[in-house]
Structures are given as structure tokens and as C-alpha cells.
Amino acid sequence: MxxxxxxxxxxxxxxxxxxxxxQGKSRQVEEARKHKLQFLANMSHELRTPLNAIxxxxxxxxxxxxxEAPDKMRAVLERIQTNGKHLLGLINDVLxxxxxxxxxxxxxxxxxxxxxxxxxxxxxxxxxxxxxxLGFKLETPPDLLRAHGDERRLxxxxxxxxGNAIKFTDTGEVAIKAAAANGSYTIAVRDTGPGIAEADQAxxxxxFQQADSTQTKAKGGTGLGxxxxxxxxxxxxxxxxxxxxxxxxxxxxxxxPLRVEQQAGQS
Amino acid sequence: xxKRILVVEDQExxxxxLRDLLGSAGYxxxxxxxxxxxxxxxxxxxxxxxxxxxQLPLMDGYEATRRIKADPxxxxxxxxxxxxxxxxxxxxxxxxxxxxxxxxKPYSPxxxxxxxxxxxx
Numbered sequence: 001m002x003x004x005x006x007x008x009x010x011x012x013x014x015x016x017x018x019x020x021x022x023q024g025k026s027r028q029v030e031e032a033r034k035h036k037l038q039f040l041a042n043m044s045h046e047l048r049t050p051l052n053a054i055x056x057x058x059x060x061x062x063x064x065x066x067x068e069a070p071d072k073m074r075a076v077l078e079r080i081q082t083n084g085k086h087l088l089g090l091i092n093d094v095l096x097x098x099x100x101x102x103x104x105x106x107x108x109x110x111x112x113x114x115x116x117x118x119x120x121x122x123x124x125x126x127x128x129x130x131x132x133x134l135g136f137k138l139e140t141p142p143d144l145l146r147a148h149g150d151e152r153r154l155x156x157x158x159x160x161x162x163g164n165a166i167k168f169t170d171t172g173e174v175a176i177k178a179a180a181a182n183g184s185y186t187i188a189v190r191d192t193g194p195g196i197a198e199a200d201q202a203x204x205x206x207x208f209q210q211a212d213s214t215q216t217k218a219k220g221g222t223g224l225g226x227x228x229x230x231x232x233x234x235x236x237x238x239x240x241x242x243x244x245x246x247x248x249x250x251x252x253x254x255x256x257p258l259r260v261e262q263q264a265g266q267s
Numbered sequence: 268x269x270k271r272i273l274v275v276e277d278q279e280x281x282x283x284x285l286r287d288l289l290g291s292a293g294y295x296x297x298x299x300x301x302x303x304x305x306x307x308x309x310x311x312x313x314x315x316x317x318x319x320x321x322q323l324p325l326m327d328g329y330e331a332t333r334r335i336k337a338d339p340x341x342x343x344x345x346x347x348x349x350x351x352x353x354x355x356x357x358x359x360x361x362x363x364x365x366x367x368x369x370x371x372k373p374y375s376p377x378x379x380x381x382x383x384x385x386x387x388x
Contacts (some may be wrong), residue, residue, distance in 0.1 A: 053280040059376050060284065065291045088373060108359070242368035 037102035045093035051091070055084045063174070093224035100231045107235055107263045112151035114178060114185060115140045121158045124178065128166050135173030136166075145180060149260040153232045159238070160225040161189040161252045169193035180258065184238070188253040195246040202244070203231050231255075237264040270387045271295045273314035275305030275331060276325050276349075281372075285318065294322070294387075302326025306334045316386055319366065321350035322323050329364040336365030343349045345386040347375060 058081050061069055069077065082157040099105040122138045129136035158176075172192025179186055197205065205226050233240040238256030272294050274319055276282050282298055289296045297306040297312055301324040309317060315333065321328035328348060335341045348366040350357065358369050 018292050048372055049278070050280075052282065053375045056281075056284040056288075060287055063377065130385055 005140055013125065034102065035096045038096035038250065040094055041102065041104070041155060043175070044091045044098070047091050051084060051088055052117070054086070055081065057087075058084065059260045078084055092229060096228050097231075100228065100235075105118075105235070107260070109148060109150055109263075111146055111148050111261060112146070114147050114187075114189050116178075117151055117155050118158065118176060118178060118187065121155055121162055124159065125162050125166060128163070129174060132166060132170070134166060134169055134171070135175075137173065137175040139177040141179060143180070145185075146259060147185065147256075147260075149236050149256060154256065156219040157229040157232050157254060158187060158189070159255075160229045163235065165191035165193065165250070165252070167250075175241050180227055183259070184255050184257050186253055186255040190249065190251040194251045195248050196244040197246050198255075201244065205240075237261045237262050269293055269295045270315040271297060271312065271385075273308055273317045275299045275302065275328065275372070276320040277301060278320075281320075282381075284376065287327050288350060288380060289383075292380055292383075294383075297350065300324070302328060302331035305331045308339070309335050309344065313341070314331065314344060316344070316383060317344055317346045318383075319346050319348050321348060321361070329360055332361070332364040332366050345381075347382060347386070349379070351379065 058077050060066065060175045062074060062077050062081070068266040069123070096105070103201060118140055122136075126136060134249050162174065162176060170193070174189065174191045177188050230240045233254045233256060235261060236256040238254055240252070242250055244250035272287075274282060274296055276285070277300050285297065286296055297308060297314065297358070299308045303325045305317070305319065305323070305328075306326070308314075319328045319332055323331070328350065332346050332348065332373055333345065334341050335346060342365075343365040346365070347368045347370060348364075349370045350360040350361070350372060361369050370379055370382060
């Protein structure tokens with residue numbers, strides 16, 4: 001009897017020790033995660049500073065501030081500019097994602113016009129659609145209300161969806177459409193691109209994933225945009241999803257409340 | 268008379284870009300390499316506009332902007348904060364310090380110039 005009791009006591013003590021050990025370990029993991037994210041944020045910041053000099057001088061030379069640049073030189077400078085901007089895109093995406101994961105991304109909530117936000121994005125990517133000879137349509141219903149949320153971040157989401165649609169569509173058109181109902185509004189971006197197989201549809205929202213990884217090099221992009229877009233929409237208390245069939249194009253949509261008064265809790 | 272712009276920036280490469288950019292646009296540029304020197308230069312020179320970096324030795328750009336905006340003689344000078352500090356709340360902090368505009372690095376020199384022209388037509 002005494003022996004059984006003693007055995008149980010030993011087991012109980014051992015259990016307490018194990019629980020403490022697990023708690024200690026998970027604290028360490030949490031610490032390590034925070035350090036990693038802080039490191040990524042600092043690193044992104046440090047990388048932007050020299051890039052400022054590289055991109056800045058390139059633009060100054062292209063603007064003929066140092067004298068007329070010959071065409072051959074201009075062509076090379078434009079390559080430097082394209083690559084520098086791609087690098088900047090990567091750095092910004094890594095910074096955004098690390099901020100979101102560290103819970104440091106704070107939405108700046110203000111009144112904005114949905115129509116202006118959509119038109120801003122439309123104007124920004126129109127040259128891209130024109131250069132690929134794609135149809136490009138924007139439909140904003142006349143009754144579209146003013147909304148409250150982080151306009152800059154929602155523009156970033158829409159810019160990502162429209163940019164992807166144009167990037168992956170070679171013929172046909174890209175159409176942006178908005179509708180408001182029940183205190184929320186939805187923006188849908190429909191394309192006539194290759195479409196996405198059902199098995200790949202969940203994957204594309206993960207970091208560094210594109211449905212067809214052989215396309216990543218050909219199409220460019222960081223593989224972070226959709227994942228960031230989804231998080232931003234969720235921080236507004238909304239959702240982002242895709243409907244697609246191979247060969248029949250894709251429609252990416254997001255719904256957010258018209259009035260976002262408070263940032264949704266982070267996962 | 269050409270308009271004078273005070274650049275408060277600690278990195279020589281970035282000062283050189285601004286020297287070339289502002290010079291070619293017909294502005295006169297003066298320089299300070301840290302926040303304290305920036306505030307002193309603003310008082311001594313009364314520039315028409317100030318470009319302010321945030322990460323600076325001795326006194327950061329937030330504090331320097333606050334001091335300039337707290338000075339009745341200087342507060343009307345537009346301050347454009349130019350920073351690669353892009354962590355959350357930075358723009359809010361810069362606005363709270365009283366800056367008139369906020370530009371993140373890397374900036375396009377052409378766009379920065381357009382922003383300056385909004386304040387110095």
C-alpha cells in the first residue's frame with residue numbers, strides 16, 4: 001500500500017516536472033519566433049537603405065541629370081531599375097509578412113471611398129493590361145457607399161489580385177466588379193487565364209507557393225502576395241477566396257465589412 | 268531667388284543623390300548630418316523646406332521635427348520626413364511629431380521632387 005502510494009507520488013512529481021519542462025520549451029519557441037520576426041523586420045529595413053541609392057541614381061541618370069544618356073546605356077539602366085524594383089518588392093513583402101506574424105501590423109482605419117480606391121488601382125495597372133492587349137473592365141455600382149477601414153492596405157490587396165490576374169492571363173480580359181450587401185461589400189476580380197485546379201486552390205494562399213512552380217520564374221512575383229492579401233482581409237474581419245476551373249479562368253473575391261471599427265484578432 | 272531646402276540626413280550617398288536632384292531642379296541645398304545640427308541649422312538658416320531623415324545620430328528625426336514645429340519662428344516651414352523606417356506606426360509617429368508629409372525610402376527622386384513642389388510652387 002505504502003509502496004503504491006510512493007509510486008504514485010513519484011509519478012505525480014514527474015508529471016509536474018514534465019509539464020513545467022513543456023511550458024519552458026514552448027516559451028523558448030515563442031521567444032525564438034519573436035527573434036526571428038524581429039530579425040526579418042530589421043533586415044528588410046537595412047536592405048532598403050542601400051537600395052535607395054541604387055534606384056535613386058539609376059533614375060537620375062535615366063532622367064539625364066548627368067547629361068544625355070546614350071540609348072545603349074539607357075537599356076542597361078532600365079534593367080537595373082526593373083531588377084532593383086523586383087528586389088524592393090521582395091523586401092517589402094518579407095517585411096509585411098513578418099510584421100503580420102509578429103502582430104506588429106496595425107491597420108490605420110479611416111473613412112474612404114470604395115470607388116476611389118478601385119479607380120486608383122485600375123489606373124495603376126491599366127498600362128500593364130494594355131501592354132498585353134487584354135480587355136480591362138471596372139464596374140463600380142453608382143450606389144457604392146463610403147467605407148471605413150485601412151484604404152492603403154485594401155488597395156494593396158486589390159492591386160495584388162488584379163496584378164496576378166493580368167500576369168497570368170494571356171488573352172481575353174480581366175474585370176473588376178464591386179457590390180455591397182448586408183453591411184459588407186465584395187470586390188471580385190475575374191480573368192480568362194488558365195484557371196487553377198482544385199487541388200492547388202488552397203495551396204496558393206501559402207507563403208512562397210504558386211500553383212505551378214515552373215511558372216514562378218516566367219511570371220515573376222514573390223509568392224508572398226496572396227498570403228499577405230488574405231491576412232490583410234482577415235484583419236478587417238473579412239474573407240478572401242477563389243473560384244476557378246482549369247481552362248475556364250479564375251475569380252478572386254474578397255468581402256469586408258463596410259465599417260471596420262476594430263482590427264480583428266491575429267492568428 | 269532660388270528656394271532653400273535643408274536636408275537632415277546622415278548618409279553621404281543619400282545626401283549626394285539629393286544634392287544632384289535638388290541642384291538640377293534649381294533649389295539651393297544646405298545639409299545637416301544629425302538631428303541636433305538639423306534643428307540648429309533650421310534656426311540659423313530659416314530654410315523654405317526641410318527634408319528630414321528619421322534614424323539620425325544624437326537626436327532622431329521625430330524629436331528634431333517636434334522641436335522645429337514647437338518653435339513659433341520655424342513651425343511654418345514644411346517638413347517632409349524621408350525614411351526607410353517602415354515599421355508599424357512610423358507614419359503615425361512622424362505625423363504626431365508634426366511633419367507635413369511622409370515619404371518612404373527607397374523613394375523615386377522624381378516623385379520626391381513632385382512632393383517638394385507641392386510645398387514650394
